[in-house]
Amino acid sequence: MLSRTASDLYWIGRHVERAENTARLLDVTYRTSMLPYHQQEPGLAWAEPWAVPLVSCGLATGFYAKHKALAAENVLRYMILDASNPSSIWSSLRAARESGRAVRGAMTSEMYEDLNSAWLEMRTIDFAGVQARGISEFLEWVKMRSHQFRGVTVGTMLRDEAYSFLRLGTHLERADNTARILDTKYHILLPSAADVGGAVDYYQWASLLQSVSGFESYRRIYSDVISPRRVAELLVLRADMPRSLHACMNLIDDILRELCDDRSRELERMSGELHARLHYGRTDDIMRFGLHEYLMDFLLRVGAVGSEVSRRFLVPMA
Amino acid sequence: MPRTFYDEMHGSDGAVRPHYQAVADWLAATPPVRIAQKREEADRAFHRLGITFAVTGEESGTERLIPFDLVPRIIAAAEWATLERGLVQRVRALNAFLDDIYHDQRILEGGPVPAERILGNTQYRAEMRGVEVPGRIYAHVAGVDVVRAGEGEFYVLEDNLRVPSGVSYMLENRKMMMRLLPELFAALSVRPVQHYPDVLLDNLRGVSPERDDPTVAVMTPGPWNSAYFEHTFLAQQMGVELVEGQDLFVRDDNVYMKTTKGPERVHVIYRRVDDDFLDPRAFRPDSMLGVPGLFQAYRAGRVTLANAIGTGVADDKSIYPYVPEMIRFYLAEDPILHNVPTFQCYKPAERAHVLERLDQLVVKETHGAGGYGMLVGPASTQAERDAFRARIQADPDKYIAQPTLALSTCPTFVEAGVAPRHVDLRPYVLSGKSVNVVPGGLTRVALRQGSLVVNSSQGGGTKDTWVLSD
Numbered sequence A: 001m002l003s004r005t006a007s008d009l010y011w012i013g014r015h016v017e018r019a020e021n022t023a024r025l026l027d028v029t030y031r032t033s034m035l036p037y038h039q040q041e042p043g044l045a046w047a048e049p050w051a052v053p054l055v056s057c058g059l060a061t062g063f064y065a066k067h068k069a070l071a072a073e074n075v076l077r078y079m080i081l082d083a084s085n086p087s088s089i090w091s092s093l094r095a096a097r098e099s100g101r102a103v104r105g106a107m108t109s110e111m112y113e114d115l116n117s118a119w120l121e122m123r124t125i126d127f128a129g130v131q132a133r134g135i136s137e138f139l140e141w142v143k144m145r146s147h148q149f150r151g152v153t154v155g156t157m158l159r160d161e162a163y164s165f166l167r168l169g170t171h172l173e174r175a176d177n178t179a180r181i182l183d184t185k186y187h188i189l190l191p192s193a194a195d196v197g198g199a200v201d202y203y204q205w206a207s208l209l210q211s212v213s214g215f216e217s218y219r220r221i222y223s224d225v226i227s228p229r230r231v232a233e234l235l236v237l238r239a240d241m242p243r244s245l246h247a248c249m250n251l252i253d254d255i256l257r258e259l260c261d262d263r264s265r266e267l268e269r270m271s272g273e274l275h276a277r278l279h280y281g282r283t284d285d286i287m288r289f290g291l292h293e294y295l296m297d298f299l300l301r302v303g304a305v306g307s308e309v310s311r312r313f314l315v316p317m318a
Numbered sequence B: 001m002p003r004t005f006y007d008e009m010h011g012s013d014g015a016v017r018p019h020y021q022a023v024a025d026w027l028a029a030t031p032p033v034r035i036a037q038k039r040e041e042a043d044r045a046f047h048r049l050g051i052t053f054a055v056t057g058e059e060s061g062t063e064r065l066i067p068f069d070l071v072p073r074i075i076a077a078a079e080w081a082t083l084e085r086g087l088v089q090r091v092r093a094l095n096a097f098l099d100d101i102y103h104d105q106r107i108l109e110g111g112p113v114p115a116e117r118i119l120g121n122t123q124y125r126a127e128m129r130g131v132e133v134p135g136r137i138y139a140h141v142a143g144v145d146v147v148r149a150g151e152g153e154f155y156v157l158e159d160n161l162r163v164p165s166g167v168s169y170m171l172e173n174r175k176m177m178m179r180l181l182p183e184l185f186a187a188l189s190v191r192p193v194q195h196y197p198d199v200l201l202d203n204l205r206g207v208s209p210e211r212d213d214p215t216v217a218v219m220t221p222g223p224w225n226s227a228y229f230e231h232t233f234l235a236q237q238m239g240v241e242l243v244e245g246q247d248l249f250v251r252d253d254n255v256y257m258k259t260t261k262g263p264e265r266v267h268v269i270y271r272r273v274d275d276d277f278l279d280p281r282a283f284r285p286d287s288m289l290g291v292p293g294l295f296q297a298y299r300a301g302r303v304t305l306a307n308a309i310g311t312g313v314a315d316d317k318s319i320y321p322y323v324p325e326m327i328r329f330y331l332a333e334d335p336i337l338h339n340v341p342t343f344q345c346y347k348p349a350e351r352a353h354v355l356e357r358l359d360q361l362v363v364k365e366t367h368g369a370g371g372y373g374m375l376v377g378p379a380s381t382q383a384e385r386d387a388f389r390a391r392i393q394a395d396p397d398k399y400i401a402q403p404t405l406a407l408s409t410c411p412t413f414v415e416a417g418v419a420p421r422h423v424d425l426r427p428y429v430l431s432g433k434s435v436n437v438v439p440g441g442l443t444r445v446a447l448r449q450g451s452l453v454v455n456s457s458q459g460g461g462t463k464d465t466w467v468l469s470d
Helices: A003-033 A049-056 A060-066 A072-081 A089-102 A109-123 A127-133 A135-156 A161-188 A199-211 A215-222 A228-237 A245-259 A262-279 A283-289 A291-313 B018-029 B032-049 B077-101 B115-119 B167-180 B182-187 B196-206 B228-238 B294-299 B320-331 B348-356 B382-394
Strands: B068-075 B141-149 B153-160 B216-219 B241-243 B248-251 B254-259 B262-265 B268-271 B304-306 B361-365 B374-376 B399-403 B409-414 B417-426 B428-431 B435-437 B442-446 B460-467
Touching: A003 A049, A003 A072, A003 A089, A003 A135, A003 A161, A003 A199, A003 A291, A003 B254, A049 A060, A049 A072, A049 A161, A060 A072, A072 A089, A072 A127, A089 A109, A089 B228, A109 A135, A109 B032, A127 A135, A135 A161, A161 A199, A161 A228, A161 A245, A161 A291, A199 A215, A199 A228, A215 A228, A228 A245, A228 A283, A228 A291, A245 A262, A245 A291, A262 A291, A283 A291, B018 B068, B018 B182, B032 B068, B032 B167, B068 B077, B068 B167, B068 B409, B068 B417, B068 B442, B077 B141, B077 B153, B077 B320, B077 B428, B077 B435, B153 B320, B167 B182, B167 B196, B167 B228, B167 B442, B167 B460, B196 B216, B196 B228, B196 B268, B196 B304, B196 B428, B216 B228, B228 B241, B248 B294, B254 B294, B294 B304, B348 B382, B374 B382, B409 B442, B409 B460
Parallel strands: B068 B460, B216 B241, B216 B268, B268 B304
Antiparallel strands: B141 B153, B141 B417, B141 B428, B248 B254, B254 B262, B361 B374, B361 B399, B409 B417, B417 B442, B428 B435, B442 B460
């Protein structure tokens, strides 16, 4: 298949997934910001919750170039609607649709219609519209659009190379985003010893789990109180949790082993190594190493896999 | 002076023509509210499907829907039979003409067309002299613009032989109509058009320089081209890659696509890029859309381009008046379709005639297209006529003039209900081992009352075109 077509499909996958995960990240922030804690005890080593999505996505500089105050509305505007923020939901849906327009021949017409109608709706929404709908309701809509596109893709698309590149984009983005969402807990709270395991801690972990649709799964698997160690296990190591790093790497590694040929053995090796670290990893080792440090290392490695995919198969970004 | 127009639906006695009866009944029986619903449904579907076109000169990325009219344009079987024979004849002659002027030039030896009109034409590509093209086919796809006037006779307005567009609307309009008005299809036997992409692909594979499983690609200038939707549509329908210039490269006179598995040879390119932009080494050096070395590969016979390079000389408006002569010269047949009488401003006597009657004639630029750069005399202002007079006098070679034709009308939904509006027709003529016309075409309709300009860039709309089998 054309490298440019593969490129567009890969970026459709990434952008739709990014829109969904930005919605998830804003959702967890929104939930956390409603917790009473920081109103009662201001200044207790709390990071301002609205800084979290900016910091974890590396968007703080861009944000402060446009906004003075770290207010909820400003962050929401920047992360949802701002055309100058390439990771905003608006920009992601637009980019996905533009790529879709360029390669509509490589997908089914239902897929293109779905991307197109998501964009046509997004285009009519301004901040007043988001508020009128309700923040959570709007973020839910974004997630549902992503679910719908994924459903149409899985349900209608030929299982060919085009499908592989689209899914590769989806899962590389998801692996990256899950790691970032999990790491938000590190930014939210530098806990004093007394807080660990307390009510606030519980709610923070709970809302984080909810934001990755992991709350019910956690309950089913562990039938127990929420502990950071188990959340980490669930979202990093468990292969049966579809948004976990391990599950993402399973898919990525499978796809790459199929796509790679003699020109791309290094890519296959990088992906295989990262996959093995998750496949054979132990929760205790991660916790000893430090979850934050572990996630930072993972983001570097998964980023390197993404770059190598671009270099080997796609049209390199200008 | 009131003019009479050929009415596609009603005879001169006001009675509904037999082939329109089912539609007339449907119009009479369906409440306006129901029709309005259907129209909204069509608009929504076209938007969602992304069947839009970009308008030249507007902010890049502006996409518009071409207004779609629900009342079909119907052509009776016998009428179509004549039209089809005429189109096939015309395109065969035009292909023979192109083959001739790039090879033996028999027509120049005392033939009916003055040599300087051809060799001096800016659309004549001297580089193509002596280049062999498979099957001697130059215009693989022709979109011949036809109108009906007088008592319903067909006149050819233009032979579009370069990169004619619009066929995707023919196909999508049909799909839409079958979805919206299935009851009418049940009542009438409408000949299908959906096999167009198959015929096209078969023809393209047939002109490959290599017999064995040739690779075909559609080449587009890119997403900002006004016909981009159509390019993606045709590539998808034929199941071939849609490439841009940047996706191709030439090595040792072979053309390759850049793919995820490395270079892959391409044998036939259905290109929707103008000659000038195909190869910066051979033509415009500033072209960012083309492929360096493509022309050399083409000359070497390693890749086939459809349409061929240099077809523009045959559909130029200054050559148009000679097409009936070409038909006699190459085929020894009488032309079946009429040409519109054309005054050539480079001839002093005809120029004088034109300048005296600017308020009655339509003046066109010989290289113009899309309804741009033309003067519709009866609808013009004195200032516009003065401006054209000056332009014609300064550069008479660039202009031709024709009488304003009494274009036929077809019932059309407008604000006030259903009213007659002027229409034209662009059938698509495909040349391969044989010359075929898919029974149908794109009917364009001038939505403004009295307007004769049907171009979508000038506010025209489209209709589905039904050719009946009996």
